[in-house]
Amino acid sequence: MAMNIMSTTGCLLEMCDERFELEDYQGGVPRWCTGCGDNAILAAAQRLCRDEGLRPEKTVFVSGIGCSSRFPHYMKTYGFHGIHGRALPVAEGVKMARPELTVFVNTGDGDCCSIGAAHWIHAVRYNMNLTVFLHDNKIYGLTKKQASPTTPIGTKSNTTPRGSYLEALNPLTVTLGVQNVSFVAQAVDWIPEVLFDIVKAAYRHKGLSFIRIVQRCPEWLPDMFEPWMRDPDKVQLLHHDDGLQFSASLSRLYKNQLRHDPSDLNRAREIASSLEPIPVGILYRNPDVPCYEDLLRSDKLRTPELTRAVLDAEFDKYTIRPQGSEKMQA
Amino acid sequence: MAMNIMSTTGCLLEMCDERFELEDYQGGVPRWCTGCGDNAILAAAQRLCRDEGLRPEKTVFVSGIGCSSRFPHYMKTYGFHGIHGRALPVAEGVKMARPELTVFVNTGDGDCCSIGAAHWIHAVRYNMNLTVFLHDNKIYGLTKKQASPTTPIGTKSNTTPRGSYLEALNPLTVTLGVQNVSFVAQAVDWIPEVLFDIVKAAYRHKGLSFIRIVQRCPEWLPDMFEPWMRDPDKVQLLHHDDGLQFSASLSRLYKNQLRHDPSDLNRAREIASSLEPIPVGILYRNPDVPCYEDLLRSDKLRTPELTRAVLDAEFDKYTIRPQGSEKMQA
């Protein structure tokens, strides 16, 4: 329950009025498989909400369809569990209508990179102030193990019983190919500390922050993520004064680190191309890309008075007044 | 009309049997506006067909909807003028069913990069042996001047009367962001010689060759392309021993040239990002990416005999024979 610790000085800022606890964000009991990486993402999101003091009723998690898209049900905020592939346009609509709401998006590798690919490209282009979690488990989870665009080549699945045919799509390089891109990061579910740091940086970035989270699916791909988890050197942490900094303890475990300036797009694309080791951290950030909602929304309020005035001005252009026909035709 | 110049030696190759003239590829009279860049693309395609001796009945041009998608009607080959945004999947189906056909795709910046964006990304990924012309006039032509994803920021259109809001999408960097990409080039309609060279290289590449053609639309954007045409230095020709080589006369006019090795993906992405000057030539080529149709099609022929055999083998798995029930239950 929310603890109302009203300050005696009557702080004006609404956000200071109440403090929220983790359980204020905990919705239904997650129904993901044991060991499913989605649990770690949920924990990071709930911690973020708490730490940033997000009001549950002003926060919306929007998703598509898939295991990962069950996410909103497990939050105690507002949620929208929509249709397959359309999480991003729904979220854009929410944000455009109500810019004061904090909007997150949960989408899967099928949801985002397959059926939703057009929306993905264009969401990056619109650069609305949304935080996007791409839960990339490299498989179709909910529909029981079909290859997704990010499934590594050769993977046996129910639609590719002799191994999948194509190189995996790299969501990072595609995202970084979009002109308007403003924030791209990569995280892995099994380093919660870094996952949280990235989520926080993404949330604090104004614009569309796109986080690809490599997410384990023990149900269908029990062995896929093993090598990375066994060998910390297969993960390369990206650090920078303008990016993330890692604790000493973490650095002892993850020795493979690279200094990367998130403002360097060309370099970001190069790093993003690496499949082994996988880069983890902020690949690109440009705080100067304007947000679509700011460009599109006028400062006018939709009041009846204004509406009447504008309508009347428009009607005037098309009006024929009775006096106009004072003189009858011969 | 096709001239049948049967060689006396009875050449075995069908392609040698007949020679085709340009008019063998000329269909209905083009209905594009005067000065429309689509005309130049049509001329290049017809010349390619002639020079490569493509049999009209074995050649298919597939398109979506838009001014540019009228293209197939103006060829005298087979054509498929489909629905908006779906040129690529239709072409993929044609090619998968009939790999022996030569299949071209004509698509517009709206058709390909907006409504068709998911198919675009995935067509690049499938890497089927198709030659794709992206007629990029930076506007919705057929529907009368709405901003497209490639419309430069600030452009006035019927849906952006106060100027378009977003940076133009760069089709090259997005395409180059797809892991399986095998051929990316950029051409401009107003240098027909280079356009043709690129079209030829694209056609000869086995795999999906994606050509973004900057195409003038004098009807809606009469001034947009002026600066480039006035100043040849705003175009940068890419040359390489493994890429294009330019004639002396062309090089006199287009002095701004850059040596670029088409096998260098990182460099290709950097060059592709340049908006001014615009790079023209082959940005990337990798002949080693396998084609989806080769991966997916078995060498089996769909004969009744084989069908009977396979069906019987399957039925056997599920069959209960009368003798199975010889013994009745108590």
Next chain:
Amino acid sequence: MSIPNSLDIPRSKARPPARKAAVKLKEHIVEIISDSGEGAQKCGQLLGAIAAHTGNGIWTTEIIPAEIRPPARSVAGASGNRIRIGSGRITNGGEETDLVVAFNEQVLLGRLRAKELKPNCTILLESIWRTHVDPKIAASYIEVHDRLVAAGYNVHEVPMEQECRAVVADARRGKNMFALGMLCHIYSLEMRLAADQIALAFGKKDQSVVDANVKLLQAGYKWAQTNLDFCYSIPAARPTEPQIVVNGNTALALGVVASGMEICAMYPITPATSASHYLSEIFSKVGGVLHQAEDEISACAFAVGASYAGKCAVTITSGPGFSLKQEAIGLAVMGEIPLVVVNVQRGGPSTGLPTKMEQGDLMAAIFGSHGDAPKVVMAPGTIEECFYSIITARKIAETFNMVVVVLSDAGLATSQQSFPRPQFSETWMAPPVDQSPVPDGAKPYDWDDATGLARRFVPGRPGGMHTLTGLAHDRDSHVAYDAEINEQSLRARSLKLAALQKTLKAPPVYGDRKGDLLVIGWGSTKGAIEEAVGTMRADGHKVSSLHLQFLQPLPSGIKEIMQGFKKVMTVESNWSDRPQDGIIDETNRRYSSLAILLRSRYLVDIDCWSEVKGQPIKPGTIRRVMSEKLKQ
């Protein structure tokens, strides 16, 4: 070529211009056609505006070539406008054309072949081609001219460009105002009004442009006065209240502004797009947002998101886009999210006839989404209804938390008509988004047992947090696969339609409530059907018509109305098999859309007649159909 052979029409050229008395007409249909870019559109619009300001009823129809820029002087290239001017209210485009001003003989041929000209109509034909340097062009002109004359058309050659040259440098671009001048004389329209309209139209440019155009206007007037041996007047009935003259798409856009909706998401598609063009001009002035999405699915999902967030949104499209939106529409139905979907229908199926009129999407609007997806479907019958239907749609959408589909069509989209200037009312708009805390224990889907209605918690309301889902769900919005819960929620969503239906009354019968034949229609055919019924009744036939604005749910009272008639039939612009085709019989005939709905509901043997020509159905055609039906 199909030039009729009636020959006994006096030709003007034989006679010297005489002093004329204006012949009084009840109405006339005028066309101005040219290559595209020559300004016939503008000329027609202005003629319509002048007539409307005079007090005449008008109906203008755009003549749009199929291509962006068809070749000059081509049969398929006619671009222009057609104006029906009448003494009283005009509700549709009427029959064939009485008088046409053509800038070349080829575009004229196109109209002839389309059978759009009356057999003996008056033709004012630009004569410059007669002496064209290209002998082929000159020959073509002379040949067509002579055949027209021979076929009985009342052809007047007009040296438009030549006359214009005396006034302006670029004579080709001035022709349209010259033509307007001629028409002002021919229809005895006031030059002052015409000059005012020109000033309004060109006011944005500088005064010299206005002046040049007025000069051309006067030259045309003068020429007609001097050279033509006829002129008309169409007495105008003085309107008692201010009118506005707009086309259907402008009316839709104004309706969006008036309805208080704040977000319109769209993807360009003909013939819907011009509504968005207009909105993109004005919407931001009231704090509205026009979002051009990357495709129709995204546009619809965006609108769904905005509506969910508390701002009921609208998405505007045409047939192909409507098909694409079906899944997202189903989500709105399931989530009980209010949503207005406008479908400006065009010829189908598939890409079909993008610029042409058809009413082919009614069944897709009702039944298009998979599963049981009850939604409201309504169709404006006039330009005025285009405006008000959006306001109604928004209100129903938010009252019932339903999807409301508004079916306009290409006929209404580009046609202009005058109607009383709307008086804005605050009740048109929704109250501000409710941000009050949700009462304890309230559930997001507290379906009312009798009406199926539930409240709705929009984000921002404390205590209302829940996750909306497209999966089957219970009153808490929790995913539920339970059999009973599934039936409960299907029932609730369906009951809401019945609840709305209880508030709807059958529209008034046009004509008597008893008779031999009742024609039922919907959407843009309203004016033509009622005009046809009106003339038939004037001729003594016992016919009436009923025009439905709500197609789902159907209002009650229709059965009782039908019982007053011996025969009932629908008249629609969507396909129905012709009974006269040999292979067609009662076991396989595919009826037109409304007929299917009415037959199914009322079990009455309702016949249908339909035409799918890409053109509005003409009153005369409907008259003929009714006569035949009466005889059967």
Next chain:
Amino acid sequence: MSIPNSLDIPRSKARPPARKAAVKLKEHIVEIISDSGEGAQKCGQLLGAIAAHTGNGIWTTEIIPAEIRPPARSVAGASGNRIRIGSGRITNGGEETDLVVAFNEQVLLGRLRAKELKPNCTILLESIWRTHVDPKIAASYIEVHDRLVAAGYNVHEVPMEQECRAVVADARRGKNMFALGMLCHIYSLEMRLAADQIALAFGKKDQSVVDANVKLLQAGYKWAQTNLDFCYSIPAARPTEPQIVVNGNTALALGVVASGMEICAMYPITPATSASHYLSEIFSKVGGVLHQAEDEISACAFAVGASYAGKCAVTITSGPGFSLKQEAIGLAVMGEIPLVVVNVQRGGPSTGLPTKMEQGDLMAAIFGSHGDAPKVVMAPGTIEECFYSIITARKIAETFNMVVVVLSDAGLATSQQSFPRPQFSETWMAPPVDQSPVPDGAKPYDWDDATGLARRFVPGRPGGMHTLTGLAHDRDSHVAYDAEINEQSLRARSLKLAALQKTLKAPPVYGDRKGDLLVIGWGSTKGAIEEAVGTMRADGHKVSSLHLQFLQPLPSGIKEIMQGFKKVMTVESNWSDRPQDGIIDETNRRYSSLAILLRSRYLVDIDCWSEVKGQPIKPGTIRRVMSEKLKQ
């Protein structure tokens, strides 16, 4: 909790096991349920296979939890199988369960709440929980057990895991074979057959696995023999020809192979996907290609492209995917490209009930695409028809150059039934792609005036070059906006349906052709409806049924059949408003889908009854509905 209160059932525990004589039964319904992953599915499948090999009729139904991996011991988590075993042919899942083997009390509770168990059914319950270390679990077990006993269920506690431990190390994973052994004893099934089936199922793994499982089987058999005081036998009728036992989706996939189609394009979606899984295993063996596209639109467009190129293709999906395909389907209609679209329906609208049965997409199949898009719609009524309908669909598609939609559903998809092993015929397949030169002067759309049929030129044919277009077009496939041409082509596409209809005859009436009540159905409800009619008739009621495989066009002869009955109603699994709801009356009641179609065509007052519970309709329910209708 809803445990019935009948108490007078003797309980087994009180009595010592006695020497038993097998009680002869006509049929029994058996369920095996567990947490998912515990193998109840497998046990059920094997039981079905053994019974089928014995010569019994069977119908197996999967019990699928809603989540991928629901928590252990959860009410919503039951995973398993339900097998109806009968003496004769079995055509549907039947009524509630007679005997259930449950691996824990929670999954059992779920089935109870879903009202899937007969009030006094026999329960074999794993007893290990009684002594569980977690006192909460033990308490829960005891509480449920006691209440079940009190409620009159015939509960037998079985120490399955404990008994298994004596045989294998991982006792938890062996339970299912133990259970199978018990069931073999209970139903007097032959152990040799059971061992054979186990060998077949585990043959891929090594022999030790087979041996272990056979040991478990024997242990179960023995236990039941020793400890249970009842056993049954269900006499089997010997089939005279070979049968195959597959589920509906496997039958569909086999149909695709048999039809000669070469390309299947799909996007994963429940419950359609398993058909594609199977195809992805076997299709390449016959030179076929299974393409998993990036979305459903792409899958459909891909199939359209392949069909256009001469290889009639199929695309398989379920409701939401079907909605998305509507635009591309319209293109195939317009281009007259043969195409087979399979929609394995699930609960709607929107994402709805992904794993559950419904017949909600009939109207969307007929009317879903914008404009007039005539297509063939057919629905298999049995597993066998799943197989043959694909062959028929391909043939119709290519004969008429039309789109054929095949509507299966989640009920058929995962249910198994035996039917005569098909004998492959070459005529099932299309001839090779025609690559001969096109005759001089032939046109790509040479619509026959009587039937609307046109030939088709596929790429590769010399002289046939043309551009297919989704725009309105003439016989040359040239874009044409002409009014007459548009009507001509709409007419041709529609006539083809009538031409097909002339070849269709009404299906046979099940029962007499005269009587008090005719029930009309379509699709997967066939078995249940006919069973209900059969029992009603046996009870002396004058009822019959008619089951339609073609929904568009409707075959002729239906009206004549209906005339033989006093009352006609449809029974369907899609929503219809309940007349007893206060707000519902004849002016607003929304009828179920087939009822709408039949009412509209035949103007007969056809009532409808429908249930939308996500479950196949039970014969008993239909019987009750018919009885009520007879009384009205």
